[in-house]
Amino acid sequence: MLMNSPDRAAVLRYEPNGFTMLSRGNHVVCAVSGEAIALESLRYWSVEHQEAYATPELATKRLLGQ
Template identity: 45%
Template sequence: MNRYERRPAAATEAELDYGDGEFRVIRPGAFVRCGVTGVPIPLDDLRYWNVALQEAYASPEAKMARLGIKVGG
């Protein structure tokens, strides 16, 4: 790496603007936190979020829990 190359956003938390079907990076980083569980979600693995609440979810179950919907029997 030379002095003109950007340093990677290693283990920093990103800030995103969640839209319908896509998100925009406001502050670069490697992950966001699940709004329900608090676990880190790598940006490459982010699949679930809520536009109105502007929060990410680690799994479909976490999103359903936020919506107050029980999963399973």
């Protein structure tokens, strides 16, 4: 279980097979839509861009530069 702080964005280092929490929080912000993503729901991110995405469609959109 992740140690979280309520109503605060976490700072993460995105890695190929997971992420490391640098600053505690309970969510991250989608780089495309700006919506909050609960850490428990975080499935899509870019190691290269160090960004999180709410859906696979938003990740694809960002990575294709749209």
